[in-house]
Amino acid sequence: MDFNDSEEEASWREECRSWMEEHAPAVVSGSAADDTRVGAAAYLARAKQWQAMKFDAGFAKITWEREYGGRNGTTMQQIIFGQEESRFSVPAEAFVIGLGMIAPTLRAVGTDAQKAQYLNKLLRGEQVWCQLFSEPGAGSDVASLSTTATRDGDEWVINGQKVWTSGAQYSDYGEIICRTDPDAEKHRGITAFIVDMKAPGVVIKPLKQMNGGASFSEVFFDDVRVASSNVLGDVDQGWNVAITTLMNERVAIGSGGGGGMRTSISDLISLAQKRERNLDPLVRQRLADLYIHTRVQRFVGMRSLTAASKGKVPGPEGSIGKLSGARIATALGDLAVGLTGVSAIAGDDDTLAVGQSLLMAPAAHIAGGSDEVMKNIIGERVLGLPREPRVDKGVSWRSVPRSA
Numbered sequence: 001m002d003f004n005d006s007e008e009e010a011s012w013r014e015e016c017r018s019w020m021e022e023h024a025p026a027v028v029s030g031s032a033a034d035d036t037r038v039g040a041a042a043y044l045a046r047a048k049q050w051q052a053m054k055f056d057a058g059f060a061k062i063t064w065e066r067e068y069g070g071r072n073g074t075t076m077q078q079i080i081f082g083q084e085e086s087r088f089s090v091p092a093e094a095f096v097i098g099l100g101m102i103a104p105t106l107r108a109v110g111t112d113a114q115k116a117q118y119l120n121k122l123l124r125g126e127q128v129w130c131q132l133f134s135e136p137g138a139g140s141d142v143a144s145l146s147t148t149a150t151r152d153g154d155e156w157v158i159n160g161q162k163v164w165t166s167g168a169q170y171s172d173y174g175e176i177i178c179r180t181d182p183d184a185e186k187h188r189g190i191t192a193f194i195v196d197m198k199a200p201g202v203v204i205k206p207l208k209q210m211n212g213g214a215s216f217s218e219v220f221f222d223d224v225r226v227a228s229s230n231v232l233g234d235v236d237q238g239w240n241v242a243i244t245t246l247m248n249e250r251v252a253i254g255s256g257g258g259g260g261m262r263t264s265i266s267d268l269i270s271l272a273q274k275r276e277r278n279l280d281p282l283v284r285q286r287l288a289d290l291y292i293h294t295r296v297q298r299f300v301g302m303r304s305l306t307a308a309s310k311g312k313v314p315g316p317e318g319s320i321g322k323l324s325g326a327r328i329a330t331a332l333g334d335l336a337v338g339l340t341g342v343s344a345i346a347g348d349d350d351t352l353a354v355g356q357s358l359l360m361a362p363a364a365h366i367a368g369g370s371d372e373v374m375k376n377i378i379g380e381r382v383l384g385l386p387r388e389p390r391v392d393k394g395v396s397w398r399s400v401p402r403s404a
């Protein structure tokens, strides 16, 4: 493991940093919390502007082929660009799902026609995409999903409900997984589709969050028609497509693709330094403790980076990083609000961002796999403990008891 940039990496970092310093200020907002305050339309316009700038400069997907808008760069170059981008509060969140999870899926399993139709527009930020996997009765166990797709000639008809769909209200397209063979085991008999989010029968109802925003929605499908050419991968093989998307999700979250924490440990240290007097000794201890945890997490992250730089797929350490990242997010938010006091809910843009960091922290414990699911993965794959019992193994999806 080597924590330092090679000469080549240092020069690439410098190139990314100077491009960011020149271009990012055009889209950076006064506060990272602006997306909940100025409304989705203004936020989206800035996000699209930023994505187009990145695409035109060859930073949209550094490792990809030129025909899809990449520059045939290395994984390490992509990681370094991500690190430099995360130093600026650029509006990248709208594209975390489309670029981080769905574009790699389209590239891996899409037909030539699908790639030609969607990839360039997706990378340039002309299209926003969402991920329609979770349902009211299928979250951690998403393979038990109930939304159906029934073949009707050259089309499929979708009926059912998805939930927690981030960005659904401003998305153009979605990747949806549906039950197409209820008589097969739950992981079989699922098919993935590309669905037009503006199609007749799609009803999107945003869910209000405790931070004042509404970043995800319930989405209802009522006889929504999808052409057969929009099947993603093979019919009844959608679980493999979903896994491709989910494998990319942790990488997208882990690389801090714009969603990340509203307040960092360095913001917190600056806040504490401004309080020259009356710094509670307990705050001092918590700050030091948190600093140590962020360092440890950085070193765990280095394992993934080292694996990536050698072309390997990151292992279960991704779950350790995800779990500890969520704990750090909660501790950071808690301490930040402790330091700013009432201004976290009635202050200026900077202190309001601190309040947002506490209100957004619970999401980190659930999105992309809950803490308990991460612990199961660590237990089974790192500690070698017996696997969880599976009552639905070898049984058709239709015969597994579930609530209506």
Ligand SMILES: Cc1cc2nc3c(=O)[nH]c(=O)nc-3n(C[C@H](O)[C@H](O)[C@H](O)COP(=O)(O)OP(=O)(O)OC[C@H]3O[C@@H](n4cnc5c(N)ncnc54)[C@H](O)[C@@H]3O)c2cc1C
Residues within 6 Å of the ligand: 097, 130, 131, 132, 133, 134, 135, 136, 138, 139, 140, 141, 163, 164, 165, 166, 167, 216, 363, 364, 366, 367, 368, 369, 370, 371, 372, 373, 376, 388
């Ligand atoms: C900010 C945010 C954004 C999201 N965006 C999207 C999106 O864009 N698209 C999408 O499809 N979904 C999205 N989700 C949904 C997310 O994937 C699910 O919330 C998550 O998988 C958990 O599912 P659930 O909410 O149904 O909880 P459940 O699976 O019902 O879990 C409830 C509780 O039971 C625990 N639990 C479940 N199974 C086990 C087990 N085997 N062992 C031990 N404990 C267990 C969980 O840890 C949790 O505490 C998002 C969620 C959040 C918070």
